[in-house]
Every structure is written in C-alpha cells, then in structure tokens.
Amino acid sequence: MHATIDSSVLASALKLSVAPTTSPHPTIMHARVQADGDSLVFETTDTATYMRHTLPCSVKEPGSALLRVSLLRPIASAPGEIVLRDDGKVSRGRSNFKVPAAAVEAWPAEREENWQAVNIDPEVLAAAIKSAGYAADDETIYTNIRGLHIDNGLVWGSDGVSLSYVAVNYTGPSITVPDGQVSRLLGLLQDGAKIEIGGVNGDLAGVLRVTAGQQQLSIRLLGAKSTDIRQIVKNSCYASKHSSIKRDPLWAAVKRFLPFATILGETKNKGLPVIILAMVNGELYLADRAEENREVISDAVLSAGPDFRAALDPRRLISALAAVDSNVVALHAPEKGKGIASWLMYEDEGDPDATAHIIVPMNL
Structure with missing residues (x-):
C-alpha cells in the first residue's frame, strides 16, 4: 500500500476513532487502512463498536495496513500531505516517521449481519434522544434500565431516579444503545442518514448501524429486554x-x-x-x-x-x-x-x- 492523504482529512477521522489507548489485545489499538482507487477506508474498533470513514486520497499502490492510532494523531496534527505505507513508514513533507504496523490478518473484522432498515427519520430520532437525557451507565444496579432505549413506540432513558421519554413512530425490535455510545450516535443522525439493525433475535436487536455520507458507525447493543416504561409512568x-x-x-x-x-x-x-x-x-x-x-x-x-x-x-x-x-x-x-x-x-x-x-x- 502507498497512499497520499491530506493531514486535515486524516485528523478529522482520528478525532472520531474508537480504538482504545490501552488493551490486552494490541491489534485493536491500530486502525485498519485500506486504499483503493481514489479513496481510503479508515476503520477503528474496540470490538463492540466499529467506526469507518471513506476518505479522498491519491493511491499509488492499493493495499491494506494496520497502523497505530496513537502515533498517527501527532503526525496528522500538522498541515501537509501524509504518505501512508503498509510497512509502517509514514511521511509528511520532509518529515519521516516509523509507525508500528500489525499484521492485517489479525484484524477482528465485523461479523456479517442481515441488516434491516429502521424507519425513523434520523433528525426526529436525534431530537428524541436529546430530550431523553437520563441513559443509565454500566454502574447502574438496575440492569433492565441500562442504556438508552428505543422500544414500544418510545425513546426513553432512566437512571433509576429520573426518567424521560419521547414518543416515536417505531414498532420494531427493541434497541438499547450503551450510554457511552449515545453522543457518538447523535453525531451521525443527520438528514439523509441511513439507520439499520442487525443480529435480531426475537424482539431484540443486536447491532445498530448508521451510515451518514462517508461515515459509518456500528454499535453492539445491550441485549436485555427493556422494562415497560408506559406502566411505570401510569403508576x-x-x-x-x-x-x-x-x-x-x-x-x-x-x-x-x-x-x-x-x-x-x-x-x-x-x-x-x-x-x-x-x-x-x-x-x-x-x-x-x-x-x-x-x-x-x-x-x-x-x-x-x-x-x-x-x-x-x-x-x-x-x-x-x-x-x-x-x-x-x-x-x-x-x-x-x-x-x-x-x-x-x-x-x-x-x-x-x-x-x-x-x-x-x-x-x-
């Protein structure tokens, strides 16, 4: 692989990286970079979440590489054109860097899913999520309310003390987004975004995918069936x-x-x-x-x-x-x-x- 990309374009993708800074599995501390034609697909993951960007670039030699995210960030923070190679040699102008590269075969590719569309206007969903502001995190002792829920015609969140809900026109499988991914999801819910679910098991969705322009986010969802909020409100x-x-x-x-x-x-x-x-x-x-x-x-x-x-x-x-x-x-x-x-x-x-x-x- 040999591809040239503007540093500002790469820096924007790095800001939305989901790669962990530390991990017992060092492969996921890298980004999967795949260059072909006139574009470069930049993918990061923590194994539960995948973030992809399709970026414009000049490709001299197509191919793939896994490059360490933490070292790409300082390189992309300065202006100029960046040359990426699959051997980890990265250059910006007259500056040259050695970025650790992992074996491409070690990348934990996302599992294939049978995707189905979620028929909610993305801007309507974004407004509903902003109004339902009490998504419970993993520390909440009540497991059935963890995350932000899209279920039974409502978008709702609760931390066990406060509860907020917004009615939406959705009657499909229950979607429960982990609290830590809500803000990242909101950033992609814009006009024209495509919302899909996969890994459906009965009335529970396992994965949520949002595609907005050249960006795509896949989130592994929480698997517990949410509680009946309408009954709680009634009581x-x-x-x-x-x-x-x-x-x-x-x-x-x-x-x-x-x-x-x-x-x-x-x-x-x-x-x-x-x-x-x-x-x-x-x-x-x-x-x-x-x-x-x-x-x-x-x-x-x-x-x-x-x-x-x-x-x-x-x-x-x-x-x-x-x-x-x-x-x-x-x-x-x-x-x-x-x-x-x-x-x-x-x-x-x-x-x-x-x-x-x-x-x-x-x-x-």
Whole structure:
C-alpha cells in the first residue's frame, strides 16, 4: 500500500476513532487502512463498536495496513500531505516517521449481519434522544434500565431516579444503545442518514448501524429486554392539576441557588445537593433543607396549581429544564401521601403521553 492523504482529512477521522489507548489485545489499538482507487477506508474498533470513514486520497499502490492510532494523531496534527505505507513508514513533507504496523490478518473484522432498515427519520430520532437525557451507565444496579432505549413506540432513558421519554413512530425490535455510545450516535443522525439493525433475535436487536455520507458507525447493543416504561409512568402519582411556569426564570434561579443546596463539608458519598421547591398561595420559591435560605421566583408563575412542597436534586431539575423545548413548562407536583409520588414536567399545553420528564422526590 502507498497512499497520499491530506493531514486535515486524516485528523478529522482520528478525532472520531474508537480504538482504545490501552488493551490486552494490541491489534485493536491500530486502525485498519485500506486504499483503493481514489479513496481510503479508515476503520477503528474496540470490538463492540466499529467506526469507518471513506476518505479522498491519491493511491499509488492499493493495499491494506494496520497502523497505530496513537502515533498517527501527532503526525496528522500538522498541515501537509501524509504518505501512508503498509510497512509502517509514514511521511509528511520532509518529515519521516516509523509507525508500528500489525499484521492485517489479525484484524477482528465485523461479523456479517442481515441488516434491516429502521424507519425513523434520523433528525426526529436525534431530537428524541436529546430530550431523553437520563441513559443509565454500566454502574447502574438496575440492569433492565441500562442504556438508552428505543422500544414500544418510545425513546426513553432512566437512571433509576429520573426518567424521560419521547414518543416515536417505531414498532420494531427493541434497541438499547450503551450510554457511552449515545453522543457518538447523535453525531451521525443527520438528514439523509441511513439507520439499520442487525443480529435480531426475537424482539431484540443486536447491532445498530448508521451510515451518514462517508461515515459509518456500528454499535453492539445491550441485549436485555427493556422494562415497560408506559406502566411505570401510569403508576407514578402526581397532582392532577399543574402549574404553568416560565422555564428560563426557574432555570436561572435553580442554578443561582446551587451553592445553597449543599451543606458545606459534605462529600458526594455523604450528601447530595437538595433543594425544596414549594408553591404557597401562588408564590413559588426555592429553599435549602433547613429553609434558612430562600429565593422567591413568583414572577415565573403564569398560573398556579395546588400548593406543594417537596425536595429534589437540583441538578436533575436543571437537566430536565434544559431538555424541554418550550418557554413555558407544565409542572405537576408529587401527590401528597403517596409513597411512589413523582414530579412530572413537560411542555406546557403539550401531551404528557408523548414526551415528559419524571423525577422522584428526595426524602428530607
């Protein structure tokens, strides 16, 4: 192989590399580079995820090579044309480098799949994922909620305390994206992107593939069947009447109040930020646990529902407010006397069955 490529083009592909920096299997610390015609396919993997780029280049001699990613990065960071060879000799202008090359035969090629199309508009899916912002990571003890779920007509995520969901027109096999891959997936969900699933076993998809222009991402999905979120939402207890509240004044007040929400000297293991959110006779206010500090934000209230007083983690409220695409939110307070009561928030005059955020209150 002997191919010439612009360093900026190669650097852009390297930024999206999924190759690990350390691994007991050193082969996957390399990129598979395959040059032919007037293009170069640049592929990286951690064995669960594959990222491919088809890049323009000048090919003097077609062929393949496995080149160490960590050493390609500094070479591509400077401007100029880069020459790649299958023996690991890489040059940029008058500069020459030796990049460790592995045997091409050792590359863990992606398993062939019987791909089937997912008929969701990629921009609609991207918007839904951004609104469902609580994808649980691998440390979450509740295995059935790990990852971000596309299932049963909903895109939803939960970390066991907060839950958000958005209705989408999808009734195919359940898709559960690992939390660590959500941001990478979002980067490819653009107009014209092609979404496919493979490895389907019953009602579970095993692999998700997105092709956007000259980029392609394949993600090995989590295999557990997701829980029935519609039933969880149905069982949540919150006041039937809501308060209509201006989003931005509430958002700004919660962020201002954060320093008062944590007791000085507390660590993450001993205590979490807590605020009291209360409505009394149409007056909305924030307070700390002891109610020694208070901020009144009645100017944010457009219409007040029943009085309420309950505690929550302010960071969860900030996250939900950031995800709601509306200047006014409908806020249902936890129903009094219910052990599984929850906050429910959604776009004012919106449909809570289509998209909403649920936050479990904290015990004082």
